Amino acid sequence: MKANTSINRAILLIHCADQKGILSNISQFLSDHNGNILSLDQHEDSEDHHFFMRVEWDLHEFTIERKNLHERIDLFMNEKFTHIHWHLAYRDWVPRMAIFVSKYEHCYYDLLSRYESKEWNIEIPLIISNHDKLRTAAERLNIPYYHIPITKDNKQAQEHKQLELLRLHNIDLVVLARYMQILSKNFISHYPNKIINIHHSFLPAFMGADPYRSAFQRGVKFMGATAHYVTSDLDEGPIIAQDVISISHRDSIKRMKRRGRDIEKIVFAKGIWSHINNKVISYKNKTVVYE
Amino acid sequence: MKANTSINRAILLIHCADQKGILSNISQFLSDHNGNILSLDQHEDSEDHHFFMRVEWDLHEFTIERKNLHERIDLFMNEKFTHIHWHLAYRDWVPRMAIFVSKYEHCYYDLLSRYESKEWNIEIPLIISNHDKLRTAAERLNIPYYHIPITKDNKQAQEHKQLELLRLHNIDLVVLARYMQILSKNFISHYPNKIINIHHSFLPAFMGADPYRSAFQRGVKFMGATAHYVTSDLDEGPIIAQDVISISHRDSIKRMKRRGRDIEKIVFAKGIWSHINNKVISYKNKTVVYE
Amino acid sequence: MKANTSINRAILLIHCADQKGILSNISQFLSDHNGNILSLDQHEDSEDHHFFMRVEWDLHEFTIERKNLHERIDLFMNEKFTHIHWHLAYRDWVPRMAIFVSKYEHCYYDLLSRYESKEWNIEIPLIISNHDKLRTAAERLNIPYYHIPITKDNKQAQEHKQLELLRLHNIDLVVLARYMQILSKNFISHYPNKIINIHHSFLPAFMGADPYRSAFQRGVKFMGATAHYVTSDLDEGPIIAQDVISISHRDSIKRMKRRGRDIEKIVFAKGIWSHINNKVISYKNKTVVYE
């Protein structure tokens, strides 16, 4: 089947302090085992001479079986290099993604549309919200919707519930679709570089609450949105995707919110897409995002 | 002559707290004196109900002479409205612009090229620099180039010299073409909303020194430039023009600087163009910029 | 109620050969009847001296009642001007929009999401498709979904059915959400400037079928989408909205299609939004689109 063929591929994401022969050793390793390289992108960070690489290869005639591949690469990396970070992934991976949402629909509906139309190869085992408002859209797609209200007093207990649900459903990725709550440091620590938030400004400009109002008051000529990994520093995690649109004196705050919804949902989807397709390397609070 | 015809026009920039009948009174006034309105743009700020308008009209059959126009408008405004701010300008105005520059050529050369090719209808009576490096380009266009080095100790005296030169040359507008000095509060107070700076980031992100390095380190996916009026708060004056370009992991700081030069010069020129064509209203540390 | 207040407004869209005093006469007319102008944008086409204007005013204290307004404006226009085209609209208009769709979901789901979340103030009385594939999404929102298959032989009869349905449901606007059929000249004649199509290229480049493949083969560095009114000349009607994104050698046709879906849906929505908010004037196979 053609569909299967095109996704019987492996991906290796690598970064480390620059060392001699990384590329040639790895390409030799793949070649020795009959792996046809389909795409390779390698560069060096100009400031601290850090090496980054993404390579994707065909597994059809590859002579190492999937079940042994992780171990074989591990042996190879240990033998050849020091302090190398690598991540092995497969094209046919189906990430299990949880959506957190509050009351704004636009990003949420956009994600569900991509899911329903099979635009993305993902599973959505559950949706969690601090409000009951958006239950219908979940239920008609047969996705369990958990209403977990958060107050100042119950936050710790409710986050515990959330974590338990994520664990039970074996979640790979949490996406905050305009979820209006701040996650605790403890919560975040369970999903490092696995929680993606959409912030409605071109960060680092206008961090925190009500960025459209701040942008309006500052009189900027562009507004934007940013998808980023969540860290314990609010709105300061590694940026995955951004986009901007021009604004003018005719843009009231209300109009900015309306136009902003469209950038938010597109940038959010772009960031998630890069993550679930193993296109992102995180390093030093930044990301390398391959096309 | 066609060229003259198209510029025998007047422009009125108006803003005030919203009052009844501003538009109809003004358009009636122009109509009563046979002024054909060529373009009018009016809107209200949605937050504080402030009224803004720009109107441009043909003077060919206008029955008030130029020499009387300012006074007649003044009478009219005082009679009809309270606390109205207005500025009368003419299309054939030739602003006298001083360039301040240090050692970076790109914005400077770009301005001189526009001047030499008569792309802009301006005069450049003088150029001031704290270095002697870029004298040649000034002299071949017969523009006086004043080398006024600034040190911590002589700054006050040298600024005094600069102000004297600007006054002598009857300067309307000062543009800082990557001039690497911070102007004193006193200097700025002589040219309110008449000094335009180019900052190499999409403000308010990355204010201050070395914004490309800051942008690189934050890992943003866009870089930009901002043309703004200079106020005593560094990099916080009213923004006139901005633009951005996307960047990726392949953009080293060096490459950002190279690519940045092109946005800087285009955004700077765009901001200056809007100013010298009477397209800008400043209000509350923001600008309304008409197309 | 605040919500009602903000939409008790009228809008006048005007165009005509340039004549003296249009603006002052109209603003006087509004002022005479106590209409507070909230926004006015007026310009003249530079090539053929055609006058265009959009004015929006508050009706709260306006002394002409809605039921008489059309007639009063008609009288006024006839008295003052010759060959003037004008359209009166109200902010609280709820357009009745029919969606035509085939098998692609992305634009269709996006429209339904905007409808469901009440982002747009519209009614969708029916959806028509030549396939039965996308019925579910319609039915869960209680929108009648008509499956009207089109073949070479039955096209005329089926279009007759479609027109009958549109008439019965009193449709104001038809939007083709990647509807893969070409409408007949007769069909189009019933809805002049009332059918909006989304084409997946930056027209006029790559008209006709499979524009992504054509763009790939030509090796352009940008791809785009265009929302336009449908005329009998395929892909040549007045353009309402466009957008583009940059592409590189890493963009296969497959990837272009994936990325294209997002521009298509945003540009389509932008075009429709402008239309249903009375922001568009059509003239000479072009549009003036107010912000």
Add this chain to the structure above:
Amino acid sequence: MKANTSINRAILLIHCADQKGILSNISQFLSDHNGNILSLDQHEDSEDHHFFMRVEWDLHEFTIERKNLHERIDLFMNEKFTHIHWHLAYRDWVPRMAIFVSKYEHCYYDLLSRYESKEWNIEIPLIISNHDKLRTAAERLNIPYYHIPITKDNKQAQEHKQLELLRLHNIDLVVLARYMQILSKNFISHYPNKIINIHHSFLPAFMGADPYRSAFQRGVKFMGATAHYVTSDLDEGPIIAQDVISISHRDSIKRMKRRGRDIEKIVFAKGIWSHINNKVISYKNKTVVYE
């Protein structure tokens, strides 16, 4: 010296029908001779399975001398692969670029500014124009300026003169800075993929004369510019760089021309920069342009 260090590098541009082991063989070859790979970008065309690669490596400890490198690579390629196209280049290459210009200054001045400020590492041995208008700017930089007027009758003879001059000055690249003449097929054949033109539209839209007027009349919402290699099919050669800006009803043709100048010069410079930095592979009337 730091400056020299950073440019003692070689670049290999490769394309061919896909074959096994290209990447591993080449990286092995470089590694075997102690060449540290600084950047490598490899991908496969999805439509016809063509392989493309750009690799840049450090020559400091590379064990093959420059004078032997071409031959050694030739041997290696012939031994390992069939029908492979490759181009070897060096980072410290100083291309010799001829400018052709007519009467428009903006692109021309922009190129000269980059040259004068040493932004680009090039030589400009001569400038050729069919008018004498822009001689001054050439002469003050001591660049010979040849005035070679073209008429219908003398075109063949004048092109012969031009070719002779290019040959004498050992020109690597010809850039047409809004040169308003169409080059003959014969002329072009001497510089395949070595003549870069700037066209003032986003090709393939609005080929030929007066594209701003055509864009205005079609009512597009974006205008653009395209840098492309010149082939005997007018405006149809491989596109190297493009950019666009949004336009509205306020953009007259005159205003489009004014705003267009800035995109033209930036896109032109971008295309030339990619070429002189060996970032371009031409294939099937398209280009692969590396970042």
